[in-house]
Structure formats: C-alpha cells, structure tokens
Amino acid sequence: MRGHCLCGAVQITVTGSPGEVSACHCDMCRRWTGAAQWGFEVPADAVTVRGDVGRYRASSFAERAFCPTCGTHLWLRDDDGPYEFVPGLFDGARDLPLAREVYADRAFACVPLAGEHPRVSREAYERDHPHVNMEVRHDQV
Helix, strand or coil, X not given: CEEECCCCCCEEEECCCCCCEEEECCHHHHHHHCCCEEEEXXXXXXXXXXXXXXXXXXXXXXXXXXXXXXXXXXXXXXXXXXXXXXXXXXXXXXXCCEEEEECHXXXXXXXXXXXXXXXXCHHHHHHHCCCCCCCCCHHHC
C-alpha cells in the first residue's frame, strides 16, 4: 500500500496487510484530530517513509508525526513499537474494518460509531495499559 500527505511531500509505503482499524477517543487523540483518532498498526520493518517528517513527543513513551509542510497527521508510535498510521493517507485503507474503539465512554456525542465491535472504556483500557494512566494530563495540572 502506498500513501501520502495532503501536499505529497511525505510518501509512505507499507508492505503486508494492515488488517483492521481502531478508533481512540482519549483526550490527547481528540485534541490532535478534532474527534477520534483512527489508526492501523504496521510493524516498523514493513514501512518506508520518504520526505521530511515533523515529530512531536506526545508523551514519555510515544511520538506523533506530521508533515511540516501541510500539517497532515501521519502516525502515532510508541517507542520501538509499530507505526499506527492514519488510514486516510492510503486509498487502499478504505475497506479496512473497524475492530475496536478505546476510550469509547469519552467519545463525543456527535460521532457515535455504528456496528458491532468492542467498545473499551477509559477505566478498562488504563487498567490493561498501566503506562498510559501514569502520564500527567494537562486537564489535571
């Protein structure tokens, strides 16, 4: 699969099948995207990126990347983890199914996601991913 940012300055090639998409409604993802963060994971060794990429250290364990020319969001990536790409970069991602929603209890009322898929609450997600709730949240400072 090949994808690119809005202006085309960043080109991304992914080998293999990305499988499925997740949606996240946590405060950080909503702030970054305006609603839910959509993403599909790809192992780092299956990714080729060409072009200048801006990176923002979003937490102590992850970065968010964007095109410094047009501002298009590219990925979220935990340190040494897989890339979690924004599906809209890739025409080939159009038919990927929605596998789950996390922080589903934090979703905006205007963006309910239809379908039968797991909906994981903030409490359940942070219980299973304890490194997340150790982060300082700006709304609690």
